[in-house]
Amino acid sequence: MRWLTGRTVVPTILAVALTFPVHAQQTPARTFPKWEWFWGFSYLNTSLGSQTSLFAPTSPNYYGIRTALKLNLHKNIGLLLDAGGGYGQTRPASQLKPDTGQLLFGPEFTFRSRKFSTFAHPLVGVNTTNLPLVNSDGSVGDLVSRKHFALDFGGGLDINLKPAIAIRLFQADYIPTRSDGKWENGFGISTGIVLRFCSFFGPFYDKCAPN
Numbered sequence: 001m002r003w004l005t006g007r008t009v010v011p012t013i014l015a016v017a018l019t020f021p022v023h024a025q026q027t028p029a030r031t032f033p034k035w036e037w038f039w040g041f042s043y044l045n046t047s048l049g050s051q052t053s054l055f056a057p058t059s060p061n062y063y064g065i066r067t068a069l070k071l072n073l074h075k076n077i078g079l080l081l082d083a084g085g086g087y088g089q090t091r092p093a094s095q096l097k098p099d100t101g102q103l104l105f106g107p108e109f110t111f112r113s114r115k116f117s118t119f120a121h122p123l124v125g126v127n128t129t130n131l132p133l134v135n136s137d138g139s140v141g142d143l144v145s146r147k148h149f150a151l152d153f154g155g156g157l158d159i160n161l162k163p164a165i166a167i168r169l170f171q172a173d174y175i176p177t178r179s180d181g182k183w184e185n186g187f188g189i190s191t192g193i194v195l196r197f198c199s200f201f202g203p204f205y206d207k208c209a210p211n
Contacts, residue, residue: 040192062086
C-alpha cells in the first residue's frame, strides 16, 4: 500500500469529488439514504515513529483532506470506508516533507432526527507515515516509510441543511497505532459536507423514486 500517502490520497479524493455521478428523479420514498459520502478538511496529530528522530524531528501536526463512504444497511447501522491524507513539517523547516495517510473500515451507528444526526464508529485499518526528501531537481525519495496497524474510535455531529445535504459540524477520532511493538496515541478532527444518495450512482436522497 505504498500509494497510501498524503501525496496520493488527497488528489485522488479531489478527483473523485469532481466526477461522482448524480442523477435526478422524483418524490422521496426511503426513510433513510442508501449511501452517504463525507468529504472535508482534517487535522491529525500522529507520529512517524521513533526511527524518525534519527533523521529529523518532525511536528506531530498534519493537515489535509478526509473522506468517508457509508453504505446504510439500516436506518441506524451502516458500513463505513474511511480514508484521509495530510501533510506535516519538520522542526526546523527543511527539505524533509512528512506526510501521512489512513485507510480504515468498520461499522458506524447513527441516530437520526429531522434537524441533525449523531454517529459513532469503531474502525480498523492501516496508517502510513512517510518522510520524503525533496531534492533540488524536484524529485522525491522516501527517507523513512512506515506502515502501522491502526484503530479508530470516533464520532460526531451532522446538521441537516436538506434531506440530501448536511454539514459535518465536527468529527473527533481517537486513533491509536501500533509502532515498534507498542501503541502510540493519535487523534484527529474533521469538518466538511455530507452528501446523501438513494443508490451508489444517485440520485440525491431528496429525489428518490417511490419504491
